[in-house]
Amino acid sequence: MKIKTKAALLLFVWLIAILLPIIFVIYHFYARFEKEEEMENLQAAANEIVQNIHPSDLLNKNNSSLVLSNYLSNHTMIRVLDKTSTVRNQVSDRFELMDIPPKYSEIKEFYFDTYLQQKILIVRTPIRNGTEIIGTLEVISEPIELEQSLYHLFIIIGYVAFGAILISISGSFLLSRLLFLPLSRMIKIMKEIETSVEFRKLPLNRKSKDELYELSDTFNHMMERIESSVQKQRQFISDASHEFKTSLTIIEGYTSLLQRWGLENIDLQREAIDAVHKESIRMRQVTYQMLELAELEQEAKLLISGFDLVSLCKETIQLLQPLSSKKIFLYPSVQPIQIEADRFQIKQVLLIILDNALKYANQSINIQLENLDPHLCIHIIDDGKGIPTEELPFVFERFYRVDRSRNRQTGGSGLGLAIAKSIVTLHNGNIQINSEQNKGTVVNISLPMRKPFNFNES
Ligand SMILES: Nc1ncnc2c1ncn2[C@@H]1O[C@H](COP(=O)(O)OP(=O)(O)O)[C@@H](O)[C@H]1O
Ligand SMILES: [Mg+2]
Incomplete structure (x- = not known):
């Protein structure tokens, strides 16, 4: 069942649940008051007779019939009984009432009864002669007018209830339609978006910033x-395939050369094996870096611990220095600088930046550490070829290399700086490059020294 129908039904049931008891209570109390009034009137008539007519006259047939007729109203019977329940006197405009069995009573009685399926009111009052009770005055009436007015009331209430039910049905359906119309519209557009190939957004109704606006806005952000x-x-896929395609083309080229002439030509064999070996290493490196980047982007979890950045720098320098004739200097290198970060990942960043610097530097590289509590800055400065200003904005992009042909020789994949940036960003830090062509490059890394509270740790 649709939520719209559910809401309409709920509203309808709610309205009816309020309305019907109200109608019932009104009818019930109205009928009660009317009946009480009718009964009081009959009692008053009986009292009047007993007070105004002498008891002995009442029981005397000759005297009272005529007098009693004065007290007779419509659909009523008045009769006088003696102690043996014998009717001494009776007047009525309804003869059916005279067949009701008489009953002597020494106390006042008044009640509703049914006689031959007709509602009747009975009032009995003892007739006293001094202290002695000598008979009973019975006044019996058919409340025809009361019945009629209650019947009319019942019909009116019936119509009102029926009308109310109709109004509440249509009202609740209309209201729920009105409330859920924007939602239905939204669902329609979402369905269209779901089946279309392009990413579309929901139109936002800025006038009413209600829950539906929030929902659409959230949906749009999600789409973005x-x-x-x-x-x-x-x-990523297109870059990666391109990357592999180049290596595979080289491998394929050399192997087909080998197939054709390679068996006789020792030099060609050497060259081909060399190239295939180099490309395999490259592909392995690229694969490893791609996996690392994917992991950083998906899991994004850090193993935060406190460590000394100075010793980490020294450790990294010791690792790289033997591979190059260019000198790496660290300043300051004595006082430890404590930092809370993922030690392994920060070492990765240092390796990536220093690897670049060693590749492009002319003679030397300087690492400068700067304690700007609560931040720590690492500047890695080389005196190399530099990066053209127009290329600077792109160097952090995946697979981006400034000089593609030069870089194939130096063995880069263009993933290093992308990985470094991912790691620094995960640490809530910042990485940025300044460079001047043929003068050198400065890589500035800024890291928070202490772990912030909303850190995503494993
Ligand atoms: N210190 C530097 N000096 C000059 N060029 C640099 C330096 N560091 C990075 N680059 C340029 O930025 C490009 C991207 O670097 P990186 O992402 O590490 O990829 P690669 O795998 O090519 O090293 C490099 O190809 C290089 O052209
Ligand atoms: Mg690199």
Whole structure:
């Protein structure tokens, strides 16, 4: 069942649950008051007779019939009984009432009864002669007018209730339609979006910033994120395939050369094996870096611990220095600088930046550490070729390399800086490059020294 129908039904049941008891209570009390009034009138008539007519006259047939007729109203019977319940006197405009069996009573009685399926009111009053009770005055009436007015009331109330039910049915359906119309519209558009290939957004009604506005807005943000993530993935796949395609083309080229002439030509064999080996290493490196980047983007978990950045720098320098003739200097290198971060990942960043610097530096590289509590800055400065200003904005993009042909020789994949940026960003830090062509490059990394509370740790 649709939520719209549910809401309408609920509203309808709620309205009826309020309305019907109200109608019932009104009818019930009205009928009660009317009946009481009718009974009081009859009692008053009986009292009047007993007070105004002498008891002995009442029981005397000759005297009272005529007098009693004065007290007779419509659909009523008045009769006088003696102690043996014998009717001494009776007057009525309804002969059926005279067949009601008489009953002597020494106390006052008044009640409703039914006689031959007709409602009747009975009032009995003892007739006293001094202290002695000598008979009973019975006044019996058919409350025809009362019945009629109650019947009319019942009909009116019936119509009102029926009308109320109709109004509440249509009203509740109309109201729920009105309330859920924007939602239905939204669902329609969402269904269209779901089946279409492009990423579309919901139109926002800025006038009413209600829950539906919030829902649409959230949906749009979600769409934006999905779109950008899908685009990133597409880009990544196309870049990665391009990367592998180049290596595979080289491998394929050399192996087909070998197939044709390689068996006789020792030089060609050496060259081919060399190239295939180099490309395999490259592909392995690229695969490893791609996996690392994917992991950083998906899991994004850090193993935060406190460590000394100075010793980490020294450790990294010791690892790289033997591979190059260019000198790496660290300043300051004596006092420890404590930082809370993922030690392994920060070492990765240092390796990536220093690897670049060693590749492009002419003679030396300087690492400068700066304690700007609560931040810590690492500047890695080289005196190399530099990066053209127009290329600077792109160097952090995946697979981006400034000089593609030069970089194939130096063995880069263009993933290093993307990985470094991911790691620094995960640490809530910042990485940025300044460079001047043929003068050198400065990579500035800023990291918070202490772990913030909303850190995503494993
Ligand atoms: N210190 C530097 N000096 C000059 N160029 C640099 C330096 N660091 C990075 N680059 C340029 O930025 C590009 C991207 O670097 P990186 O992401 O590490 O990829 P690669 O795998 O090519 O090293 C490099 O290809 C290089 O052209
Ligand atoms: Mg690199």
